[in-house]
Amino acid sequence: MMNGDRIVQFIAREDLIDLALGHPDPDLLPVDGLRRAAGAAFDRYGPDAVAYGSAAGPAPLISFVCARLEKIDGRAPSPSEVVLTAGNSYGLDQVATLLTRPGDAVLVESPTYHLAIRILREHPLDVIPISSDERGLRVSEVADAVFRLRQRGGRARLLYTVPTFNNPTGISLALDRRRELVALAASEGFTIAEDDVYRELAYEGEPPPSLWSMAEPGIVVRLGSFSKSLAPGLRVGYLTADEPTARRFSEGGLLESGGGISHFASLVVAEYALTGEYASNVLRLREEYRRRRDALTAALDAEVGDAARWISPDGGYFVWVTMREQADLAMLLELAEQHGTSFVPGPVFHPDGRGGQQSVRLAFSRYPAPMLAEAVRRIGSSLLSRPGHRAARA
Amino acid sequence: MMNGDRIVQFIAREDLIDLALGHPDPDLLPVDGLRRAAGAAFDRYGPDAVAYGSAAGPAPLISFVCARLEKIDGRAPSPSEVVLTAGNSYGLDQVATLLTRPGDAVLVESPTYHLAIRILREHPLDVIPISSDERGLRVSEVADAVFRLRQRGGRARLLYTVPTFNNPTGISLALDRRRELVALAASEGFTIAEDDVYRELAYEGEPPPSLWSMAEPGIVVRLGSFSKSLAPGLRVGYLTADEPTARRFSEGGLLESGGGISHFASLVVAEYALTGEYASNVLRLREEYRRRRDALTAALDAEVGDAARWISPDGGYFVWVTMREQADLAMLLELAEQHGTSFVPGPVFHPDGRGGQQSVRLAFSRYPAPMLAEAVRRIGSSLLSRPGHRAARA
Numbered sequence: 001m002m003n004g005d006r007i008v009q010f011i012a013r014e015d016l017i018d019l020a021l022g023h024p025d026p027d028l029l030p031v032d033g034l035r036r037a038a039g040a041a042f043d044r045y046g047p048d049a050v051a052y053g054s055a056a057g058p059a060p061l062i063s064f065v066c067a068r069l070e071k072i073d074g075r076a077p078s079p080s081e082v083v084l085t086a087g088n089s090y091g092l093d094q095v096a097t098l099l100t101r102p103g104d105a106v107l108v109e110s111p112t113y114h115l116a117i118r119i120l121r122e123h124p125l126d127v128i129p130i131s132s133d134e135r136g137l138r139v140s141e142v143a144d145a146v147f148r149l150r151q152r153g154g155r156a157r158l159l160y161t162v163p164t165f166n167n168p169t170g171i172s173l174a175l176d177r178r179r180e181l182v183a184l185a186a187s188e189g190f191t192i193a194e195d196d197v198y199r200e201l202a203y204e205g206e207p208p209p210s211l212w213s214m215a216e217p218g219i220v221v222r223l224g225s226f227s228k229s230l231a232p233g234l235r236v237g238y239l240t241a242d243e244p245t246a247r248r249f250s251e252g253g254l255l256e257s258g259g260g261i262s263h264f265a266s267l268v269v270a271e272y273a274l275t276g277e278y279a280s281n282v283l284r285l286r287e288e289y290r291r292r293r294d295a296l297t298a299a300l301d302a303e304v305g306d307a308a309r310w311i312s313p314d315g316g317y318f319v320w321v322t323m324r325e326q327a328d329l330a331m332l333l334e335l336a337e338q339h340g341t342s343f344v345p346g347p348v349f350h351p352d353g354r355g356g357q358q359s360v361r362l363a364f365s366r367y368p369a370p371m372l373a374e375a376v377r378r379i380g381s382s383l384l385s386r387p388g389h390r391a392a393r394a
Numbered sequence: 395m396m397n398g399d400r401i402v403q404f405i406a407r408e409d410l411i412d413l414a415l416g417h418p419d420p421d422l423l424p425v426d427g428l429r430r431a432a433g434a435a436f437d438r439y440g441p442d443a444v445a446y447g448s449a450a451g452p453a454p455l456i457s458f459v460c461a462r463l464e465k466i467d468g469r470a471p472s473p474s475e476v477v478l479t480a481g482n483s484y485g486l487d488q489v490a491t492l493l494t495r496p497g498d499a500v501l502v503e504s505p506t507y508h509l510a511i512r513i514l515r516e517h518p519l520d521v522i523p524i525s526s527d528e529r530g531l532r533v534s535e536v537a538d539a540v541f542r543l544r545q546r547g548g549r550a551r552l553l554y555t556v557p558t559f560n561n562p563t564g565i566s567l568a569l570d571r572r573r574e575l576v577a578l579a580a581s582e583g584f585t586i587a588e589d590d591v592y593r594e595l596a597y598e599g600e601p602p603p604s605l606w607s608m609a610e611p612g613i614v615v616r617l618g619s620f621s622k623s624l625a626p627g628l629r630v631g632y633l634t635a636d637e638p639t640a641r642r643f644s645e646g647g648l649l650e651s652g653g654g655i656s657h658f659a660s661l662v663v664a665e666y667a668l669t670g671e672y673a674s675n676v677l678r679l680r681e682e683y684r685r686r687r688d689a690l691t692a693a694l695d696a697e698v699g700d701a702a703r704w705i706s707p708d709g710g711y712f713v714w715v716t717m718r719e720q721a722d723l724a725m726l727l728e729l730a731e732q733h734g735t736s737f738v739p740g741p742v743f744h745p746d747g748r749g750g751q752q753s754v755r756l757a758f759s760r761y762p763a764p765m766l767a768e769a770v771r772r773i774g775s776s777l778l779s780r781p782g783h784r785a786a787r788a
């Protein structure tokens with residue numbers, strides 16, 4: 001039976017500390033506060049809590065998004081620049097539906113969030129990978145790709161990127177490259193879909209300003225979410241855009257017909273935010289995830305050491321570990337699972353399947369620090385137990 | 395400011411009894427029961443209530459959908475044939491994204507639900523209208539359209555229809571035509587997107603069996619919803635399809651990435667259903683809407699009489715009124731609003747804007763019976779006060 005008795009998407013195997021999935025720790029979801037907020041939404045709004053909602057989303061949450069972005073981003077949107085979404089996957093789906101024409105070329109950084117590629121290809125769009133380095137997306141390669149497309153009579157319509165605390169690399173796009181990228185999008189006329197889902201999870205001071213905040217109106221659609229900063233199963237996110245583009249979403253057939261896409265859940269988030277709990281919950285998450293990141297990278301130092309390199313991320317969920325020698329990732333994954341842990345092999349995040357052959361993504365979001373350290377010990381043991389490794393030392 | 399201080403989509407003008415919008419009466423939304431259900435969902439599931447949800451939707455609500463359809467449809471789906479949605483607008487959006495190729499031809503009955511046309515065209519699909527009569531969609535015209543498309547080297551990929559308690563006409567497709575339509579879809583290889591949102595609102599015994607229940611697997615995707623039978627702002631619906639097609643939705647990029655699209659709200663609906671309140675709420679709605687339909691049609695008899703004709707619908711929200719003489723609908727609408735009521739003019743529901751020139755859609759869902767009678771009196775006054783009408787009698 002396909003659906004079985006499933007409630008949640010991801011059920012951790014009892015025998016694994018599974019660093020593969022970028023999910024929050026269930027123990028960090030503020031269940032009691034959200035339970036109170038749900039009751040408060042019914043108390044405050046009565047039938048309006050469950051009637052057809054305003055297409056762009058209920059005003060109280062839109063106002064909160066504006067106020068919150070004033071604190072954590074380069075500039076605050078006006079309410080008319082915000083449309084609530086059912087999370088970033090839905091947001092990207094709607095960007096693809098409403099802002100592209102089928103067969104358009106979409107540039108994506110490589111490695112990138114692999115499921116975003118699926119969404120884009122389903123529309124269907126032609127996905128063109130652009131490589132990145134330790135300063136993020138290579139903007140000069142974007143310019144080259146745009147040029148080549150134009151030579152062939154084509155056109156880059158969209159660029160999808162996770163510039164802040166990237167999935168899978170954890171890296172943030174350097175500030176000078178941010179400037180270059182929004183300037184290039186303006187001059188070449190493509191839209192940037194900025195996946196900004198990790199902005200709240202900044203562990204070393206302020207996160208970089210969003211591309212949206214740096215660009216002239218009409219260049220960037222930023223996709224933000226309450227999935228990482230609050231709870232993913234509420235399915236509440238938002239996009240910020242210039243007002244005309246925001247209207248293309250709120251006045252499109254889907255929202256015009258069904259009203260706001262996460263109406264009731266959006267009011268629950270609004271009530272939760274109003275009490276001040278949202279802000280304190282984010283502080284708590286930052287502290288806990290910082291501890292987890294530090295535990296993971298310290299364990300990597302101790303257990304993997306010279307065999308690999310990685311960059312400790314300033315935010316988000318992930319550490320991207322690249323091995324110094326050739327790696328048979330399929331075998332390493334099998335060994336890791338035998339040793340009681342797991343990860344995602346690098347090629348998964350490359351749209352063309354090339355690249356990432358020596359890399360793995362480790363998520364530090366799901367388990368407390370001691371378990372992360374144990375997982376890395378198991379990865380270290382897996383590395384040492386590889387047949388090839390033994391042979392090399394023999 | 396675009397979003398203003400909006401919470402809900404539709405704010406009734408104080409001076410109108412507005413029969414234009416197909417919205418439920420706020421007084422019929424079971425706020426207390428849903429408030430309890432939200433608390434119960436947190437109590438039962440804890441963090442799982444707001445974690446990433448199972449992509450197809452949580453099993454308890456899928457089971458309920460199966461059990462419920464066993465009661466109100468020709469056959470029950472198995473759990474693997476059900477995927478939960480964020481309502482039918484979202485469901486149709488995803489049907490268009492995942493089951494069509496851009497530029498495909500989609501056949502739609504005319505008149506039909508106007509916002510569905512918007513959703514289909516945004517994908518973009520080529521919308522071809524098929525006329526209907528008092529027995530519903532003219533299936534012989536579907537066959538003709540399919541033939542003509544094939545002659546031109548094209549192909550009908552999808553047919554969108556509201557065969558049960560149609561929006562806007564209130565009519566249900568006759569049983570023999572249902573059989574012909576699913577047979578035609580099977581032989582010609584197009585998919586039927588069956589918008590089945592009004593099934594629960596049947597006022598004269600059992601609703602007709604869905605096209606989905608009558609067809610071989612792989613022919614029909616049925617879109618069902620809790621928007622009309624419970625509360626639209628929860629944004630919870632479902633689709634039923636054969637298992638391979640259901641998997642195309644649950645294993646598509648959007649749900650694979652974000653998990654179940656209305657996870658928390660789906661658990662709220664499941665808790666509400668478990669108490670037995672859902673079934674008794676539907677009985678209450680049927681009784682109340684039946685009374686409203688009867689009040690509206692009795693008032694039409696009394697106030698409009700020979701000037702128009704209509705068919706009293708066996709279910710749903712709408713009565714489709716067609717005037718016997720030429721009508722200037724723009725002027726009639728203006729007069730109606732001056733008299734304190736409103737409606738939707740017929741051409742809105744025709745994809746090509748042709749047709750419906752003498753028809754209007756009246757919704758009886760939003761107001762209690764006495765107010766509906768008053769609204770029809772006002773429409774009667776508007777008809778009498780038309781300049782053309784006076785001239786004809788002068």
